[in-house]
Amino acid sequence: MEEFKPPPLPSPFNNTTPPPALLTQGAEAHLYKTISLNPSIPAALKVRPSKPYRHPILDRRLTRQRITSEARCLAKLIREGVSVPAVLALDWEGHGGTEGGWGGAWLMMEWIDGPVVRVVLEQWEAWMKQNQGSLDSSQIENEEARVRGLLRKMGSAIGVLHKAGVVHGDLTTSNLMLRPSAGASDAVDGTGSPSMEGDVVLIDFGLASQSNQDEDRAVDLYVLERAIGSTHPRSEPMFGELIMGYRDSYKGAVSALKRLEDVRMRGRKRSMLG
Amino acid sequence: MIAIGMEGSANKLGIGIMLHPKDGSPPQVLANIRHTYVSPPGEGFLPKDTARHHRSWVVKLVKQALKEAKVTVDDVDCICFTKGPGMGAPLQSVVIAARMLSLLWGKELVGVNHCVGHIEMGRLITGATNPVVLYVSGGNTQVIAYSSQRYRIFGETLDMAVGNCLDRFARTLHISNDPAPGYNIEQLAKQGKQLVDLPYVVKGMDCSFSGILAAIDGLAKQWGLGGEEKAREDEQKTADSTTAADESLESKPTRADLCFSLQETVFSMLVEITERAMAHVGSKQVLIVGGVGSNERLQEMMGIMARDRGGSVYATDERFCIDNGIMIAQAGMLAYGTGFRTPLSESTCTQRFRTDEVFVKWRD
Numbered sequence: 001m002e003e004f005k006p007p008p009l010p011s012p013f014n015n016t017t018p019p020p021a022l023l024t025q026g027a028e029a030h031l032y033k034t035i036s037l038n039p040s041i042p043a044a045l046k047v048r049p050s051k052p053y054r055h056p057i058l059d060r061r062l063t064r065q066r067i068t069s070e071a072r073c074l075a076k077l078i079r080e081g082v083s084v085p086a087v088l089a090l091d092w093e094g095h096g097g098t099e100g101g102w103g104g105a106w107l108m109m110e111w112i113d114g115p116v117v118r119v120v121l122e123q124w125e126a127w128m129k130q131n132q133g134s135l136d137s138s139q140i141e142n143e144e145a146r147v148r149g150l151l152r153k154m155g156s157a158i159g160v161l162h163k164a165g166v167v168h169g170d171l172t173t174s175n176l177m178l179r180p181s182a183g184a185s186d187a188v189d190g191t192g193s194p195s196m197e198g199d200v201v202l203i204d205f206g207l208a209s210q211s212n213q214d215e216d217r218a219v220d221l222y223v224l225e226r227a228i229g230s231t232h233p234r235s236e237p238m239f240g241e242l243i244m245g246y247r248d249s250y251k252g253a254v255s256a257l258k259r260l261e262d263v264r265m266r267g268r269k270r271s272m273l274g
Numbered sequence: 275m276i277a278i279g280m281e282g283s284a285n286k287l288g289i290g291i292m293l294h295p296k297d298g299s300p301p302q303v304l305a306n307i308r309h310t311y312v313s314p315p316g317e318g319f320l321p322k323d324t325a326r327h328h329r330s331w332v333v334k335l336v337k338q339a340l341k342e343a344k345v346t347v348d349d350v351d352c353i354c355f356t357k358g359p360g361m362g363a364p365l366q367s368v369v370i371a372a373r374m375l376s377l378l379w380g381k382e383l384v385g386v387n388h389c390v391g392h393i394e395m396g397r398l399i400t401g402a403t404n405p406v407v408l409y410v411s412g413g414n415t416q417v418i419a420y421s422s423q424r425y426r427i428f429g430e431t432l433d434m435a436v437g438n439c440l441d442r443f444a445r446t447l448h449i450s451n452d453p454a455p456g457y458n459i460e461q462l463a464k465q466g467k468q469l470v471d472l473p474y475v476v477k478g479m480d481c482s483f484s485g486i487l488a489a490i491d492g493l494a495k496q497w498g499l500g501g502e503e504k505a506r507e508d509e510q511k512t513a514d515s516t517t518a519a520d521e522s523l524e525s526k527p528t529r530a531d532l533c534f535s536l537q538e539t540v541f542s543m544l545v546e547i548t549e550r551a552m553a554h555v556g557s558k559q560v561l562i563v564g565g566v567g568s569n570e571r572l573q574e575m576m577g578i579m580a581r582d583r584g585g586s587v588y589a590t591d592e593r594f595c596i597d598n599g600i601m602i603a604q605a606g607m608l609a610y611g612t613g614f615r616t617p618l619s620e621s622t623c624t625q626r627f628r629t630d631e632v633f634v635k636w637r638d
Contacts, residue, residue, distance in 0.1 A: 007582075027546075027553035053545050053578040055538045057469050062542075170478065207478060 007049040010094030010103040020045055028066075028206060033111070036088050042111035043088055046070075046206075049104040060102065064092040066206065067105040073166050073208045074109070080164040083157065083179070083201045085109040112201050114180055115194075117154065118173035118231065121147070123194040125234045143193060148238050150178075150196040152245035157200040158220070159249025162256065167216040169207030171224040173231060177201045214252070218259035221246070225264075275351045276304070277610065278336070278375075279603025282328045282368035283360025283388050284412060285311040285319040289335040290599025291343040291350075294607050301398060301607075304343035306593060306600045307335050315505065316448045318441065325363035332371040339599070347379050354606025357385035357616075358627030360413065365623040373621050384606040385616040388597075389414060389629040393425060394608060395601030396563040400588035406557045408548045408576070409629075411564030411597075412437035412456075415544070417479060417551045418629055420637065425629045428551040429479025436540050437566045439483040443536055446491050447529055448505035454596070459533045460569050462508075466534020470527050474539060479550050481543045490536050499529050541572045545579050558585030568595040608636040 013020050013034065020032035029048045036043035048063050050056075067090065077084045089108040124147060128140075135143070154176055161168065168175070180198040209216070221243075229236045247253045275296070281288040291304040311327035313319045340347070355372035358365060376383045393407050407418040407425070415431035437456060444455030449462065472489050475482040494500040508529055527535075548560055560580050562573060573589045580587045594601065612635040 025553075027550040051542075051546075051579070052582065053575040054542045055469050058474070058538060058542055061471075062474060 008103065009047065010091070010106055013045065013047075013106070026206075034108070036108060044085060044109045044111050046107045046109065047094075047104060048106070050102055056102070060093070063105045067092050067107055070205045070208065071107055073205045073210065076210070077161065077164055077166060077202075080160075082160050082164050082166075083199050084161075084205070085112050085201070085203060112177050112179055112203065114178050114198060114201075116174050116203075117150070117176040117178055117200070120150070120178055120194050120196060121173060121232045121235050124196075125232060127193050128234065144238065146193075146196050147235055148241040150200075151235070151238050151242040153200045155242035155245025155247075156249040157202060158224070158242075159246045159253055161202055162217045162220070163250035163252070165210055165212050166205075166208055167211045167220050168202065168205065169209060169220070170204065171220050172227040173224075175202065175204045177203055212252075214256045214259040215263075217252075217256040218263045221256070221260050222263045275607060275611070276345060276349050277352050277354050277384070277603040277607045278339070278350055279386070279391075279599040279601065279606060280332070280336075280353065280355045280368050280372050281388070281391070281597050281599050281602045282332070282364045283356045283358070284364065284597060285313075285324050285327075286597040287311075287328045287331050287335060287368070288597055288599035288602075289332075289339040290601070290603050291339050291345065292600050292603035292607060294611070301604065303600050304345065305339040306598055307339050307342065308596070308598055309335060310453070312452045315450050316445050316502065317451075318445060319451075321361045321363040324361065325367045328364050328367040329371075332368065336371075336375070350379070350381055352382045352384050352606065352610050353379075354384040354386050354602045354610075355621075356388050356391070356602055356623070358624040359388055360623075360625065362623075362625050365625070369621060369623045373618065376618065376621075382610075383616045383618065383621050384610050384614060385621060385623075386602045386606045386609070387627055387629060387632045388602075389416065389418075390425060390632050390634070391601035391605040392563040393418065393561070393629075394605040395594050395598075396561045396588065396590060398604055399590045399594050400561060402559050402561045402588040404557065405559035405561035405588060406548060406552050406555060407561045407563060408544060408567070409564045410436050410544060410562070410566035410572070412441055412566075414564060415481070415483075416629060417547050419551060419555045419557065420634070421555075423634050423637070425632065425634060427628070427630055428554065429481070429547045432477070432480050432482040433484040434487070436483055436544065437564070439487045439540060440536070440566070442487055443490055443494075443533075446494050446500045447532075448500070448502045454565065456566060456569065459537065460571065462530050463533040463537045463571070465530040466528070466532070468527050468531040468535075469538060470531060470535045472535055472539045474543060476543050476546055479547045479554070481547055483540060486536070486539060490532060493527070494529075494532060497526055499527075499532065504529065537569075537571055541569075541575050544572065545575050548576065549579050549583070552583060552585070558583060560585065560587045562587065562589045563595060565596045568592045612636050 020034035023031045029046050032045040034043055034045045050059050071087050071090050074084055074087045078086050092105040094103045094106050178198045179201050275294040277292055279290040286308055288308040290306045293302045293304050309331050311319055311324050353372050353376050409416045413435050415435045416427050417429040418425045440459050441455045444459055449458045473485045576587045
């Protein structure tokens with residue numbers, strides 16, 4: 001079987017120096033690190049390559065709808081002061097590498113420095129497991145307090161997002177980043193446990209939509225709760241802290257949380273029983 | 275080890291006989307017989323009529339299957355039947371037949387989940403080891419992957435099944451249900467050229483078809499393309515096929531255009547959710563099972579997607595895709611081999627039986 005090669009980049013990214021570096025590849029989009037205007041300004045480039053299995057008309061329609069909706073959400077959130085990457089440039093009809101053909105759409109965004117929350121929590125859980133024996137109860141309490149603080153910040157970041165009238169649609173710990181605050185010493189605290197200082201930044205709005213409905217907000221939270229449960233078992237008991245952070249972040253939070261109870265009861269899908 | 279599989283969860287009654295040789299060589303299909311209840315154009319199959327069909331054919335098919343397989347009742351080890359999911363009345367008639375044979379011949383019963391039957395048959399025929407499975411039929415639409423003793427559902431339809439959507443549109447257009455409405459839509463779609471705008475509903479790894487059906491039914495009505503007379507006109511046109519070829523460019527859509535657009539839209543949705551599941555679990559194999567899986571356009575689109583991901587698609591033809599008895603025998607025998615039995619008192623059937631409820635003891 002032949003090796004997989006990512007599709008050629010749309011112009012002008014097919015001849016920039018240095019060439020954009022592929023970071024991750026999802027089902028829909030490829031994420032690259034590149035530069036914007038000037039080599040000292042890093043930027044994130046999200047490319048939605050065309051899907052040859054789809055009818056070309058349908059393909060263009062969907063790609064365009066999705067990339068513009070993502071950009072609109074981001075632009076709106078930036079105006080509202082939510083921490084998300086700013087939109088730098090976009091083309092919904094990018095030209096592919098070969099003879100100016102249709103090559104998909106691209107969206108260039110502000111580069112966010114820092115780890116994703118998934119990595120922070122994974123490091124913390126691994127570190128805790130390793131050092132469990134040598135920590136006394138006050139140290140463990142102190143460590144858990146730091147995680148609770150992080151979860152609280154995540155909750156309020158999501159609250160601010162919902163307040164602005166946008167639901168994320170795919171909240172996981174991989175879509176939340178921790179940007180170290182400027183000026184803060186990024187020295188790892190003496191213990192070797194990962195730092196949890198900084199702002200929580202929301203990324204990847206590929207499935208986001210504009211909505212003010214409690215149902216959509218509750219599903220957002222439910223999806224995140226399930227994601228934390230399956231990837232960070234040790235942090236899961238502290239999910240309540242995230243809820244607290246969320247509750248305090250805006251007025252409508254209380255009714256969205258009430259709906260969350262219902263969503264938890266039935267799951268995201270119907271049970272197909274009875 | 276020999277098993278009889280009895281399937282009747284929808285309008286197909288299938289009896290199959292499988293042999294799992296004792297020396298561990300590959301399983302063999304000894305007989306695979308199917309009889310389909312076909313309803314008139316413009317109508318679906320009703321549970322009571324379908325159940326009557328199954329009741330009147332089941333004895334005949336079992337006899338014929340035994341004859342074809344050249345085995346006697348004594349050779350048979352167990353009787354496998356579809357426990358669910360499916361339509362209540364047809365399921366029940368087949369369960370009663372299975373129970374009767376079990377008592378008559380003194381053979382043990384094995385209740386099988388219909389979806390697991392499809393998956394196991396697909397794996398056996400194609401040799402795919404650990405694929406992401408797209409199960410698409412008249413009653414089910416699921417994206418499934420195996421993980422720790424369960425077939426887990428990653429994505430599914432939020433309302434109707436994709437096959438149901440196609441079948442019901444066939445009813446709107448009065449397309450024949452023989453051999454299957456989906457097959458006839460596929461043939462008509464080959465003449466379609468113009469893509470009409472339809473809703474496209476994917477949410478994460480889930481999708482929804484009821485809005486699409488409403489939209490295309492509306493279009494058919496708006497352009498006056500539904501109903502019996504149009505269906506007759508179509509037949510005449512194909513009879514003297516000299517006329518219609520290129521007059522229809524860029525104008526009012528034809529019946530073929532609607533079928534084409536419907537297929538392109540819903541199949542794109544299915545390929546998209548499958549691709550997402552593949553990216554999620556990191557698999558490069560796709561297996562398509564279920565009646566809609568025999569559609570060649572769907573197989574082609576899935577093939578392009580899989581190729582671009584450096585993987586490959588596994589599909590089977592109508593003998594194994596469309597509901598059949600051997601898939602029930604195959605999945606039943608795998609369970610039987612691990613010691614699974616269904617006692618007579620528990621040999622019931624159920625309309626709702628999720629794929630992930632089955633404990634898959636036979637895989638690691």
